[in-house]
Amino acid sequence: MHPTDTALPPPATPGPTGLAHDDVTELSEIDLALLEALQLDPRAPWSRIAAVIGIDATTAARRWRRLSDSGVAWITAYPARHASVVGYVDLSCEAAAVDSLTTRLRSWGPVFSLERTTGEHQLFLGVAARDLPSLDDFVTRRLGGLDTVRSVRLSICTAVHREGSGWLVHTLNERQRADLRGGESHGRTRPGTGPYESDHRLLVALGADARRGHAELARECGLSDTTVRRRLRRMITGGEVYFRCDLTQRLAGWPVIANFRIAAPGPGVEAVAKSLAGLPETRLCASVTGRDNLLLSVWLRSPGDCAALEERILRRHPELRISERGITLHTAKRMGRLLDRDGRGGAHVPITAAACPA
Template sequence: MSELDLALVHALQVRPRASWTDLAPLLGATAVTLARRWERLTEEGLAWVSAVPGPAFAHSGCTAFVFLRCAPAARERLAARIAELPEAVTVELLAPGRADLMLDVLASDLGTVHRFVDEGLAALPDVLDMECVFATSLYAEGSRWRLGSLDASQLSVLGRPRAADGAGAPLGDLSTLDRALLDALVRDGRTRLTELADLTGTSAATARRRLHRLTTGGVAAFRCDVAPAVSGLPVSVTFRGHAPANEVNRLHRTLATLPECRLLAAVTGGANVLATYWLRDIGAVQQRETAACAHLPALHITERALGARTVKRMGHLLDGAGRRTGVRPIRPW
């Protein structure tokens, strides 16, 4: 990975659909060079842009985290099978402990999650036990995570992404065209408008207008994901803990500001805080826990789940090195 590659990825984390022409002056390279660099990164599975649920999903959709236990010999087989299911947007194999797999589940409503868990997951022969908790507030998630390769002046030039108002159309009101556009953009969030028009059987102007409605209304957002070879953070750890109810709303001002915070949510259940961090090595796990408790003294960590391998992340299949190898489009809308 060159410095230009890293800067390019960070720029796309801030503005995932920016044109190469717009980014060229900022990064000190030609548009052709940037396009070529990005093509190599995506072909090698090192970085990719995809559509994800936007702010409106927090109001009308449902996010859950499922912890599964299975027989040791069934771990890989079960993870691969669940990765084919669109409701399980992220599938992570955990180091031996209380659970073997951790799933991020997104669905349009609570009933869909219950059916997926009770009728889908519970029916799988390898599942021995499971626990499902629901996110009541999401303070940090993957689309907000940054690589940190650009300096303050470059970030100033990029500007702040336009905030969505989060008041988009209810998920059930999306048209067939809306869903077709989202399907294509989950596969490749940088798909051009002309290509979107061809894929969905409409005009580029219509595709632009519908996409603008989806993003400004908060139905969809975009994020740039990376493999560990790019982030330099190969270790994933998820902390579960308990904090008094009157302290939970401080999470966005405390734990979410810590370096390497990838996910932070208030959840249902006895352990009402769930946080995932990407770290440089296992030795950093205790350092991160110590820092978290220092920032929020009322927090009591009850569980530390070390990730062994991410099989699927937000609909994208990954190999053992965390490189993208394929797509299983998510459809939480």
């Protein structure tokens, strides 16, 4: 039986806030172990996950339902090559327009991530585009053309050394992780050529909930169960899709996001990037264009840890220059998932690559 075909208790009834009455206000050690198991193998059967963390399959399924219904955790999927070009955009606007601009931009498909930050630029965006002209058009015409926008700064991603699907809660021991990693690869291999155009409906359905069973996916996509199984197997084994179990970071104990712009002199940039990507705090490490050729985003337990991490990095790599550092005040969108003020996941906006007008 597929993991999502396991019998689950009925969903909790939403309250006035849109969250379930059985709201989650803290995460237990079992919850954290369950989440890390799903980070390692997001579509593993409940029986396999339960065996690794020491509970029964029904309990594992019930705990996941409670976490997902409350928006505390969610599993999504997206193409490993969700765009030919990815840009990171720093945007400054009139102070009074931050709220309305955040609301507007988080509904845009090409804006796959959106954070409100400290510093000169109030907003930090991840943008997907079909090609360089399309990225130029999106940034200059669509973003730059908004009335309240004062300035836009663009960096183009040239390599990703680590992204959020590789970050772990770090609750399981090495033996437990090895047991889970013994299964199929789930998007952590080097990406292939990318899913076919005909896979689009399947990816949209998985983006909303990547633990959906084959039968449910088949009904929603108008495909046969066999076709869904075959296409999904091809995408997974080919490294064409990332599966990602994400969570409300405040409840998990990492409430702070810090972003660093780093200048790394060459040669040896690749080795430095791999070192930074290997830090347990790292959520994103990417090579980008510009004087500051590395972008580093980390999760921390307190704002004070920002300086301590910076010192640790420079002690290991004294040749680096950290020219900018900022704290994220609110994440409005993360890889297509809309987040509320508490960081709980809500609706999913499918990621689309910006394209020049025909």
